[in-house]
Structures are given as structure tokens and as C-alpha cells.
Amino acid sequence: xxxxxxxxxxxxxxxxxxxxxxxxxxxxxxxxxxxxxxxxxxxxxxxxxxxxxxxxxxxxxxxxxxxxxxxxxxxxxxxxxxxxxxxxxxxxxxxxxxxxxxxxxxxxxxxxxxxxxxxxxxxxxxxxxxxxxxxxxxxxxxxxxxxxxxxxxxxxxxxxxxxxxxxxxxxxxxxxxxxxxxxxxxxxxxxxxxxxxxxxxxxxxxxxxxxxxxxxxx
Amino acid sequence: xxxxxxxxxxxxxxxxxxxxxxxxxxxxxxxxxxxxxxxxxxxxxxxxxxxxxxxxxxxxxxxxxxxxxxxxxxxxxxxxxxxxxxxxxxxxxxxxxxxxxxxxxxxxxxxxxxxxxxxxxxxxxxxxxxxxxxxxxxxxxxxxxxxxxxxxxxxxxxxxxxxxxxxxxxxxxxxxxxxxxxxxxxxxxxxxxxxxxxxxxxxxxxxxxxxxxxxxxxxxxxxxxxxxxxxxxxxxxxxxxxxxxxxxxxxxxxxxxxxxxxxxxxxxxx
Numbered sequence: 001x002x003x004x005x006x007x008x009x010x011x012x013x014x015x016x017x018x019x020x021x022x023x024x025x026x027x028x029x030x031x032x033x034x035x036x037x038x039x040x041x042x043x044x045x046x047x048x049x050x051x052x053x054x055x056x057x058x059x060x061x062x063x064x065x066x067x068x069x070x071x072x073x074x075x076x077x078x079x080x081x082x083x084x085x086x087x088x089x090x091x092x093x094x095x096x097x098x099x100x101x102x103x104x105x106x107x108x109x110x111x112x113x114x115x116x117x118x119x120x121x122x123x124x125x126x127x128x129x130x131x132x133x134x135x136x137x138x139x140x141x142x143x144x145x146x147x148x149x150x151x152x153x154x155x156x157x158x159x160x161x162x163x164x165x166x167x168x169x170x171x172x173x174x175x176x177x178x179x180x181x182x183x184x185x186x187x188x189x190x191x192x193x194x195x196x197x198x199x200x201x202x203x204x205x206x207x208x209x210x211x212x213x214x215x216x217x218x
Numbered sequence: 219x220x221x222x223x224x225x226x227x228x229x230x231x232x233x234x235x236x237x238x239x240x241x242x243x244x245x246x247x248x249x250x251x252x253x254x255x256x257x258x259x260x261x262x263x264x265x266x267x268x269x270x271x272x273x274x275x276x277x278x279x280x281x282x283x284x285x286x287x288x289x290x291x292x293x294x295x296x297x298x299x300x301x302x303x304x305x306x307x308x309x310x311x312x313x314x315x316x317x318x319x320x321x322x323x324x325x326x327x328x329x330x331x332x333x334x335x336x337x338x339x340x341x342x343x344x345x346x347x348x349x350x351x352x353x354x355x356x357x358x359x360x361x362x363x364x365x366x367x368x369x370x371x372x373x374x375x376x377x378x379x380x381x382x383x384x385x386x387x388x389x390x391x392x393x394x395x396x397x398x399x400x401x402x403x404x405x406x407x408x409x410x411x412x413x414x415x416x417x418x419x420x421x422x423x424x425x426x427x428x429x430x431x432x433x434x435x436x437x438x439x440x441x442x443x444x445x446x447x448x449x450x451x452x453x454x455x456x457x458x459x460x461x462x463x464x465x466x467x468x469x470x471x472x473x474x475x476x477x478x479x480x481x482x483x484x485x486x487x488x
Contacts, residue, residue, distance in 0.1 A: 024403075032351055039348035039356065043340030050339065099363055102310055112310050120275035120307075128462065132229045133222055135469035140477050150474075154467050160414070160437050162243035163460035172246070179421050187422045 010208045017206030058082075085111060152178055225469075232465055236458035243456055247441035250424060254409045254431035255291070255445040257383055263296040265382040266375035268406075270396060271303045271312035271334075273389035277413050281387050282315065283439035283451035284411040288385060289319040291446055298371050299332040300381075302357065304345070304392055309337045313361045329360070329369040336361035342395035350378040350404050378404045387411040393420065397428045411438065 020038070023031040061075040085108070090097045093106025102109050141147040158164030159175020204210035247255075258267070269288060273281045292299045303312050316334040326332060335357040338345050348356035353376060354366040366372055375381060384406045386396045393410045401408040407430055410420050414435025423429045433442055436459055439452025 035347050036351040036355060039340070039344040039351070042344035043338060043348065043356070046340030046344070109310070116307070117275040117278065117311060121278045124276040125279065128233075129226050129229060132225055132466055132469060135466045136222075136225060136473045139470045139473060141474055150470065154470065157463045157467060160435075161460040161463045162245055162440075162456055163464055165244060165246060176248070179418060180425065183418050184421045184425050187419060188425075191422055 006211075006214065009214055010211070013205055014208060017202070152182075229462070229465070232461050233458050236461045237454075240454055241457045243460060245440050245444040245453065245456065247445050248438070250432040250434075251438055251441040252431075252445060254288075254385070254411075254433055255442060257407065257409070257430060258288070258291050258295060258297070261295070261297060261382055264374070265297045266380050267292045267297045267299050268378075268381045268384045269299060269301045270384070270386040270388070270392065271301055271308060271315070272305050272386055272392040273312075273413075274305050274308035275311050277389035278311070279455075280413045280435050280439070281389060281411065283436065283455075284433050284442065285312075285315050285387055286319060286450065287439055287442040287446060287448075287452065288387070288411065288433075289315065290322065290448070291442075293319060293323050293326055293332060297382075298375055300353070300371065300375060301332075301334040303337050304342060304395075305389070306337045306339075308389075309361070328362075329364065330371055333366070333369060333371055334361045335366070342392065343399055346378070346395065346399035350400065352377055378406055381406050383407050383409070385409045385411055388416065389413055390416075393423065393429070397423060401428055409433070414438075 016038075019034075023034050057078075061078050063069075064072045065075045088106070088108040088111055089102075091106070092099060092108060093103030095103040095106075102112070139150055139153075141150055155171060156175045156178055158167065159171040159173075159178075164171035164175070201210060205213065261267075269285070269292075271285065289299065299316075301312060301316050303309055313334050313336070316332065320326060320328060320332060323331075335353075336359075338357060340348075345356060354369070354372045357366055360366055360369075378384070378400050381404075384396065384400055386393045386408070388410060389412070393412065397408060400406050408428065409431040410423065410429050411433040412420060412435075414437065417432070417434030417438075420429065420432050420434065424432055433439065436452055436455045439450075440456045441452075443450050443452045
């Protein structure tokens with residue numbers, strides 16, 4: 001059992017990790033073929049993840065309903081929504097699911113265009129109301145740093161719209177400088193730190209030091 | 219919540235007013251947007267352009283106008299346009315955009331001048347590496363379930379190595395993956411179109427010349443439309459955005475005025 005759960009996954013991670021790095025630095029035509037083959041395998045394995053995801057999601061909601069956990073009623077809506085969308089996409093307006101293209105005028109297309117698209121856009125547009133509320137309640141000049149941030153935010157907000165340009169030509173210029181200099185400097189530091197972390201984590205996985213991706217147990 | 223309700227009513231009122239009574243404002247395109255426009259404009263006719271439509275309807279307000287402007291410009295210049303997505307939830311939406319713009323160019327043919335490939339699972343590294351080796355092998359069928367192997371567009375644009383310009387239209391973190399696995403590795407010239415919130419993240423990429431241009435938010439779309447001299451959704455939303463930004467600044471000022479007033483009162487009581 002230990003061999004299946006630990007040794008083989010660690011060995012696979014090591015072999016594919018080292019091989020994956022090596023083929024990036026090889027100009028041999030065999031390396032190009034190997035890259036193509038591995039990428040196709042990964043795409044197939046990635047497809048399996050959808051099945052696993054659906055299984056896990058259904059299990060989670062069933063568990064909630066069985067135990068009558070707080071908010072279990074929402075799980076009914078999950079099953080209703082999930083069921084309707086899955087059935088509609090399987091039926092696909094009579095063309096069935098093996099035709100990958102969504103059939104014109106099908107229930108699935110209607111659900112997507114009439115429910116999903118406007119609901120998604122509405123969720124994102126709520127951000128405007130959150131910002132308006134935050135502007136009144138939380139953006140306070142409590143310290144020097146907070147004041148600096150507040151002033152910079154106001155300049156960028158005015159510099160990013162034509163109104164700022166109409167008030168003064170300095171707004172777009174100062175806004176541009178703020179984005180290109182202090183913003184870039186801070187982001188670069190974060191990005192480099194994250195990138196070094198990713199390299200370190202990848203090496204830890206390849207050499208079997210990091211094992212949390214194997215799940216629980218030994 | 220009681221007082222906030224009135225605040226929200228004001229926000230809705232201002233937006234509705236600005237959309238119903240639009241006012242033309244001067245738009246001076248940013249350099250980063252101009253670079254994208256000039257790259258597409260100066261590429262020889264028939265160049266390969268890949269549009270990665272990595273967003274879903276949540277980012278519709280910002281990324282739809284950018285996508286439409288880029289698609290119209292690219293097809294109008296006679297380039298070969300290939301679309302795909304890493305966002306499954308935006309798959310049908312992206313296809314609609316390709317179909318909509320395609321219909322504006324009746325002389326252009328799906329599969330010959332433009333094609334939307336759809337979604338492919340498997341992770342960015344694997345899929346982009348696959349595209350770098352062979353696009354039809356990575357997407358054996360397009361969104362319409364038609365085999366890509368015999369499509370004329372892929373006789374000319376076989377892999378990422380044949381793509382002259384790659385633009386990631388992103389609502390999330392996909393530009394990092396595209397830059398890493400396509401831009402840097404296959405030396406493809408890249409640009410990014412993104413939501414205004416993601417814009418500041420992209421200046422690092424711009425500064426490092428990993429991307430040559432950036433179209434961020436509704437303002438980016440308006441800038442691009444101004445360059446194309448074809449006002450559309452981006453331009454029409456600028457007045458509303460101007461008013462909302464001004465209103466939020468006013469809210470911040472009023473909020474701070476009350477904050478300092480209450481602080482001063484407390485100080486007086488002591």
C-alpha cells in the first residue's frame with residue numbers, strides 16, 4: 001500500500017519533473033515530440049479532473065444535507081441548478097452531448113445567455129457599490145501613509161478618466177508616473193519573491209521534500 | 219445600511235443619467251494602448267494573431283469592448299485570427315464575440331481567415347506547450363466541432379512559432395502563464411487586454427518588455443476605439459465612468475471631512 005500511495009507518486013514526480021526540465025533545454029527533435037506527447041497526456045488527465053470535481057462537489061453537498069448542517073437548504077438549489085444545467089447540456093437541443101458545439105436555440109444556450117451572462121455581469125458590477133460604500137466609510141486619512149495612499153488613489157482615479165484630463169493635463173501625467181514608477185517597483189518585488197518561491201516549491205516537489213500534494217495519511 | 223441605501227440610489231442615478239444623456243469627452247489614447255494598435259496596424263496583411271479570451275461574462279463590461287475592437291481591427295487589416303480560452307465559463311461568450319464580428323466581415327471565412335477553437339483542459343503549461351508544437355494537434359476540433367487539421371488557417375499558422383502577435387484578454391492571472399510559456403519561450407510578441415483592476419499588475423510586464431502593449435479596462439477600450447476612429451461601447455461608457463470616479467472622490471472627501479469633524483469635537487469635549 002505504501003508503495004502505491006507514496007513511492008510510485010514520488011518516483012513519477014521526480015522522473016517527470018527532471019525530464020520536463022531537461023526537454024526544455026534540448027534541441028533534439030525527439031524532445032519536441034516528447035513535449036507534444038506529454039502535453040496531450042496532461043490534457044486527457046485534466047479532463048478527468050472535471051469528473052473528480054463534480055464527484056467531490058456532489059459528495060460535499062450530499063453530506064451537508066444528510067447532517068443538516070447550517071445552510072443545508074442552499075444545497076437543494078445547488079442540486080436543482082446542477083441538474084437542470086447538466087441535463088440541458090447533455091440533451092443539447094436534441095443534438096446530444098457528443099456534439100461539442102452548443103446547439104442554436106437549445107435550453108442550455110438560453111440558460112447561458114439569459115441567466116449566466118447577466119448574473120455574472122451583475123455580480124461584477126456590484127463592485128461599484130462596494131467601492132462607493134468603502135469611499136464613505138473606510139477611506140480615512142488616519143496616518144501619513146494612509147493620506148499618501150488616499151491622495152495617490154484620487155489622482156489615479158481622475159487621471160484614468162477623460163474628466164481628469166479636462167480639469168488639468170497634469171492628472172493623466174501624474175497618474176501615469178504613479179503607475180509606472182512606485183506601482184511597478186512594488187509589484188516587481190512581489191513578483192520576484194513569488195517566482196523564487198515557485199521555483200523552490202517545484203524543486204521540493206521534484207525531490208520529494210514537499211509531499212502535501214499526496215493528500216492525507218503517510 | 220439605512221444611509222447606505224441612499225448612497226446606492228445616488229450611484230444608480232448617476233450611472234443611468236450618464237448612460238441616457240451621454241456627453242462626448244476628449245480621449246487621448248495612452249502609449250501602451252497605442253503600441254497594440256500600431257503593432258496590429260503595421261503587421262503585414264495575413265499575419266497570424268492569437269486572441270486568448272481568458273475571461274467570463276463577469277468581466278463583460280470591460281473585456282467585451284476590448285475584444286470587439288481588437289477583433290474588428292485585426293480582421294479589418296486582413297490578419298488571420300485564432301481564438302481560444304482557458305476559462306470554460308467564458309467559452310460560449312467568446313464564441314459569440316467571434317461570430318458577431320465575423321458577421322460584420324461577410325468576405326471573411328471561418329477556418330480560413332479566423333477561427334475560435336474553444337476551451338481545452340489540462341493546465342496552461344501543457345496546453346501552451348502543445349500550441350507551441352502544433353495547434354491543430356492540441357485542438358483537433360474547433361468550437362463548432364469541425365476538424366482543424368484541414369483548415370486553411372492552420373496551413374499558414376501551424377504553431378505558436380507562426381503567431382506574429384498574441385494578445386491575452388484576461389480577467390485573471392493567465393497573462394503570467396502566457397508570457398512564461400509562449401512569449402518568453404517561443405519569442406512571440408505579446409500584449410495584454412485586462413480589467414482595470416488587473417491593470418496595475420501588468421505595468422511590471424510592460425516595463426520588462428515581456429508585453430509590448432496594454433489595453434486595460436473600459437478606458438483602454440475607449441482609447442483603442444479612438445485610435446480606430448470608430449466609437450463604440452468603450453467610448454459611450456466614458457462619461458459614466460468619469461462621473462462615478464468624480465462621485466467616489468467626493469464621497470472620500472465628505473467622509474474624511476466628517477471624520478476630522480468628529481475627531482475635533484471629541485478633542486473639544488476633553
